[in-house]
Amino acid sequence: MTRVTLDELADLYRSGTPRGITSVCSAHPMVLAAALRHGRKTGATVLIEATCNQVNHQGGYTGMQPQDFADLVTLIAMRERCPRDQILLGGDHLGPNPWRDRPAEEAMTEAENMVAAYVRAGFSKIHLDASMGCAGEPAALDDETTAHRAARLARVAETTAKEAGLAPPRYIIGTEVPPPGGADHLLDTVTPTDPKAALETVRVHRMVFEAAGLGAALERVIGLVVQPGVEFGNANVIPYDPPAAQGLIATLTELPGLVFEAHSTDYQGAAPLSALVQDGFAILKVGPELTFVLREALYALDAVATDLLPDYGERPLKAEMEALMRAAPENWVRHYSGSEEAQRVLRHYSLSDRIRYYWAQPRAEAVVARLFEALEGKRVPQTLFWQHMPMAARFADRPLDPNDLLLWRVERSLRAYHAACNL
Structure with missing residues (x-):
């Protein structure tokens, strides 16, 4: 099966042969290794994305700048023997979000510096997201303000790529997405993006980009972020409901050259993922599911070692992670509510996986x-x-390589995405 590029997705959908690309949104080295190993085995495009809060020119919460992240991916790719030409790097939600507590001009200056750093580091897929209000502004901005700020960031990306002698980036626009990392409460339903809102977002961006002399960049806008009606909370998942999204899907007939990008597709499973790709949601983003199953495998091995080895101790890995999370609760305390017992369970087993x-x-x-x-x-x-x-019983009764088991477990999730993207 031939490898699919970002530029081919829209034509493939409109020709009746939809294909997709999985976007792996994680900075965990073992998740990256699993994605690259899976790519080497399948020959598929390996799209790996970093978010504005996770990786930026000031380090982000990982401590990595864009070049550091790119270097990490390159190092792991060499180890996993994944060819460089299979790998795409993307920047997600690139805009003023990490600095939105500052005045807009100050936040946008930081966003420009971040976008430039991403492009210089070889990130070729850029999600322009300037939809959030900064200090003194509404929480969510109108389409025109958002588009003007997105155009400002696109100009920086275009200029940086030219100065660095790099191919100009492909862009994603639109911001109607689930909360990063999943919702914090039990969910019943999630409403897909209103079709009129999707069309208006594209119309305004096209108008603003053309007026700003960014017609060439506009031609490389290949995707629109929308809400397909999928989401996961701490304890449940809202699966894709194709009939509910039919109005939104129909708008693709008016959006030549575009496909939809679907965020928070974690935990959907094979059938909903395949339906998403069939309906034009050609870029499927996954992150917390991959670190969740990695944690699942680590905890299973922790329990195996407890039962197998007399001097190992009583699940020391789980105990240490509990101690770490309680000592530094800022990454989970606003997201996990309820009794102390409920919070303890969520710290380890929430689908939002803030233990990551x-x-x-x-x-x-x-x-x-x-x-x-x-x-x-x-x-x-x-x-x-x-x-x-039980699913790892194939590793029984032979010398164990824990690293191989963990990568196998993450790859197992990625295989569902690969199957969905290659209908």
């Missing part, structure tokens, strides 16, 4: 390293896998 913010801490890395060392080369009885992770 803690894996890069030295204490977490040390306890994971101890788990790997304890189980490396050990023969785990099939019965222990049946008890703690």
Whole structure:
């Protein structure tokens, strides 16, 4: 099966042979390794994206600038033997969001610096998102203000690419997306984007970009972010409902050259993902699901080691992660409500997976390293896998490589996306 590029998605959809691309939104090295290993095996495009809060010119919450993130992906790709020409880097929600508590001009200056850093580092897919209000402004801005700020960022991207001798980026516009990382409450339904709103977003961006002399950049706008009606909360998932999105899907007939980009497609499963691609949601973004299943596998191995090795201790990895989260609650406390017992469960098992913010801490890395060392080369009885992770029973009764098991578990989720994108 031939590899699909971003530029081909709209034509493929309109020709009746829809294809998709999975966007892996994570900075966890093991998730990146799994995505790149999966790409090498399948030959598919590996689209890896970083968000404005996660990676920016000031470091973001990962401590990485765009070039650092690009270098990390390159290093892991070499290790996983994934060809460089299969890899695309994207920047998600690039705009003033990390600095929205500042006056608009100050926040936009930082956003311009961030976009320039992304483009210089070789990120070729740029989501222009200037929809959020800054200090003294409404929380959500009108289409015209948003488009003018997006055009300002696009001009920086165009100029930076030219100065660096790089191919100009492809752009995504639109901002009607689920809350980053999932909702904080139990969900019943999620309403798809209003078709008129989707058309108006594109109309205003086209008008503003043309007036700003950015017609060439406008031709490279390949996708529109919309809400398909999918979401996940801390404890439940709203699956894609194709009939509810028919009005939105119909707007693609009026948007030549565009496909939809769907955010928060985590936990949807194979059938809803395939339906999304069939309906023109050709870019499927996934992040928390991949770190959730990574945590699932780590906790299973922690339990296996507890049962198998007398001197390992009583689930020390889980205990250390609980201690880390309680010592630094800022990454979860606003998102997990309820009793102390309910919050304890959510800290470890919420679908929003806010535990992912803690894996890069030295204490977490040390306890994971101890788990790997304890189980490396050990023969785990099939019965222990049946008890703690039945799907991984294939790793039983032979020398265990914990790293391979973890990457296999993440790849297992990615295979559902690959199947959906290659109908």
